[in-house]
Amino acid sequence: MINTSKLKSVDFYRKIPRDLTEASLSGAGLSIIAAFIMMFLFGMELGDYMTVSTTTTVVVDGSTDNEFLRIDFNLSFPALSCEFASVDVSDVLGTNRLNITKTIRKFSIDRNLVVTGSEYHPGHIPHIRNVGDVTDEEFTDGSVSLTSGNFDAFSHQYPILVVNFFAPWCYWSNRLKPSWEKAAKIIRERYDPEMDGRILLGKVDCTIEADLCRRHHIQGYPSIRIFRKGSDLKETQGHHDHESYYGERDTDSLVAAMETLVAPIKKESETLALEDKSNKTLTKRPAPLTSGCRIEGFVRVKKVPGNLVISARSKSHSFDPSQINVSHYVSQFSFGRKLSPIMLHEIKRLAPLAGDGHDRLAGRSYIIHDGESNTDVTIEHYLQLVKTEVFNKRSSRERKLLEEYEYTAHSSLVHSTHVPVAKFHFEPSPMQVLITEVPKSFSHFVTNLCAIIGGVFTVAGILDSILHNTIRLIKKVELGKHM
Missing domain, CATH: 3.40.30.10 (Glutaredoxin)
Structure with missing residues (x-):
């Protein structure tokens, strides 16, 4: 049989009989205060444990030569006819595609950007x-x-x-x-x-x-x-x-x-x-009933510096540069996959500063007024892209949640002797941003809870001892004065 007396000798928490202990109002007050402090610190620690923790790193973009980038756009040209409006793409590697139509839709619009008919089909x-x-x-x-x-x-x-x-x-x-x-x-x-x-x-x-x-x-x-x-x-x-x-x-x-x-x-x-x-x-x-055109759709380009150009083009017509006005409104101009509101919310949750530049040109207008000295004007947009990938490490394997492209935009009006165009020059960055969601350790959370409870309990005990001894000392001094 186990000798219980020897086992009791290793007890760290030896008990004092309750009839030998004394309760006090100061101790009760400190106990209540300590309990509220423990609850408050527990709530803060739990909130910190539930908060997403991320790490951000910048690495070289590992895209391959065969990887393409999708550009989605919705542009309204109040003074460019759908009859001649052409979407062209070129890049530094020599790719040059003119008058892309397969993934492009055109609608005739008036000067108030209101669609005046069904989709414009150029036909054969x-x-x-x-x-x-x-x-x-x-x-x-x-x-x-x-x-x-x-x-x-x-x-x-x-x-x-x-x-x-x-x-x-x-x-x-x-x-x-x-x-x-x-x-x-x-x-x-x-x-x-x-x-x-x-x-x-x-x-x-x-x-x-x-x-x-x-x-x-x-x-x-x-x-x-x-x-x-x-x-x-x-x-x-x-x-x-x-x-x-x-x-x-x-x-x-x-x-x-x-x-x-x-x-x-x-x-x-x-x-x-x-x-x-x-x-x-x-x-x-x-023929178009109005002189304006809304161009929407997407193109795929190689991930190298290039241009997307909207211009008036025809193999059997000439154009007077002074009569071509490429003023336009941008409803959408984004790179990469289309992001749903849920995906944008997820990006904001993990990286509050990210997501704002995904469609930076949206809602902007670039207008050249007829009859002014700024005719024969080309509108150029210089866009610098950065790819952002979001990963999750909550499981044993790292999993990519989503990717998006953000860009900065600088626009200018350039006088030209040629037929004016609207040019979007894009330049992908060779670097990319990695945002990794890092889970917090549960053992670390439990350790902090123990530290909170033990620390508050110990500090409260020390304060109670100091307060109790101080009160006793004061009482002794007052008693000595009366004797």
Whole structure:
């Protein structure tokens, strides 16, 4: 049998009989205070244990050469037509992609950024092999010169009005001029304006009739528009529903296209059936009702310095830099994966200073006002990217929670002799930020609790002993004075 007396001898906490102890008011007060202090310190320690602890390090970005970066954007250009708006991408490695359309959507908008129709689809544009009958022979004008004063009258008089909006300095306009005038002369002879009156070919010099061309949202030269009587007015705003011609530009193709337009038009209440002898189809599509365009979508680029450029582009048109305005509003411009509100909240929880630069350009506007001295202006944005990865170490294995890209943005207006563009120059940093969530040790938490309880209990005991002995000493002194 175990000798209990020997076992009791190792007791660290020897007991004093209760009848030998004495309770005091000072001790009771200190005990209550000590209990509140223990509870307060316990709450603080528990809160500290539950608080997320993170470590932040900066390391070299380990992205491979085959890794691509996604750029999501939603940009509104109140003065750039969807007809010519092009999204281009280039980088320092020589990659150059022009007029990206597969992952891009366009919507015509007005100057108040309100969408004016369904999604804009450019459709198939044939390769322009024939761009006019270039010859040194003399030719006479067959088309009618239109101005702001007579345009509406002609558009309401003829069932079909086909107009060539041109600029004398434009190479493509000069290539088109001979075939256009010859085709107009042929159409005038076949469909006399006075006897037949179903179709008329006209022309507008946009260097003279700038307001008229601006009213019809002409930004590239030459632009051939088809106006139909009875459907060319939209409410009372002066807007016109019309189509653009994108077919071949030689005389035969133009004449065949005009005959195709005339065929379904009645002449003096009789249907005229015309055969398309050339067997060539009319290539056209609706022209934008307004001069603005909203461009949204995404592109994938290599993780090297590069450019995303929004510009006016066409293989068969010329542009007047003074008439191109690339003012824009940014609704979204972000890199990497789209972050949900939950993911953004998680980033804020782990790193309160992170997340603000994920879409730094959102909500900003860059406006160039027409008629001011700052025309022919390119808007450039210089973006510096930093990749941030968040890891979790609560389990035995390190697990990546999410990754995001933040960037700084510096924008400027640059005067240019070329056609103005909106350029977003991005430069990924070779370094990346690692944010690691580090769990706190439960044993450390328990140790601190024991230290709190033991420390408060000991200090309270010392204070109680000092207070008790002091009171006894005072009583002895008072008792000695009375003796």
